[in-house]
Amino acid sequence: MNTIWSDHIQGVMTLYLSRKLRFHDLFSGQYKALFSLDGGKDLKILEIGCGPGALAGALRRWYPRASITAIDRDSRFIDFARANVEGVEFLEGDAAALPFEDGSVDVTISHTVCEHVPPDRFFAGQRRVLKEGGVCLVLSARRGVRHTADCLAMTEEERRFWEEVSAGDDTLEKYGVGKYHMTEQELPRVMEAYGFSRVSTGYAVADLTPDDPKYSPAMAGDMINAGRYGQIEALRSTRREQASQLIDLVNRKYDERLALYRSGQKQWDTETSITLVVRGVKEG
DSSP states (O other): OOOHHHHHTOOHHHHHHHHHHHTOGGGHHHHHHHHOOOTTSOOEEEEESOTTSHHHHHHHHHOTTOEEEEEESOHHHHHHHHHHOOSOEEEEOBTTBOOSOTTOEEEEEEESOGGGSOHHHHHHHHHHHEEEEEEEEEEEEEEEEEEOOGGGSOOHHHHHHHHHHHTTOOHHHHTTTTTTOOOTTHHHHHHHHTTEEEEEEEEEEEEEOTTOTTSOHHHHHHHHHHHHHHHHHHHHHHTOTTHHHHHHHHHHHHHHHHHHHHTTOOOOOEEEEEEEEEEEEEOO
16 A cells, blocks of 8 residues: 555645645536647546546546546545545556557646656656657646635744654655656646657636635635645645644634635635646557
């Protein structure tokens, strides 16, 4: 059982809730325009590095005729996805060694995976499993906009805790997190270098601002609580005794943020995410 990522990098709820917001149907038009897939066909779509399944669930809604398979190395992610996302086949599998036959899928798609896998194995594997004319979609999170509500600001106690945790912490280096990060210019160039044609790029923007009246109270609550779960899972992953006290602190802060929202006291905090979409076609 492989649970390295969910144990040490990002927890199940951290990934699931943040991606569920990023791939909410409100933003589907942006993604579908960039993907440029024929939703009228019975496509075979393979998601690589699916995490807890939020993007796979969105693909199921956006392309109801498609057959969708999603893989991830982390067993805990796959167990969660199987229990919470319908209509998708979830399998344990490695992005660097795809367990599929040559020319067996119409579309490959990944989100924040290329940063962690050697480019030769990442792109060569996808080109191998794609059919002639198949589409490779690489999604990569870019630096967005983030402003925190005053009531959620980090306290001095939290700051000292994280400084102690980060001192000598080699987790990211140990597991190769972000080792193969590429700039907005490099990523399409590398896709071309590994044999993909008609490469194009574009950006999808998810404006996650709870106080904006265009969002329902339920979605605003999801935006706020996504931050809560991210902080709580990060604290738990440290396995330090002090973490439980800080979890109580985090819960109090987020309870206050929700109370402010419900009382109409707008904070205008925002986390606006930007996703780079690089699209290439297998030809020849």
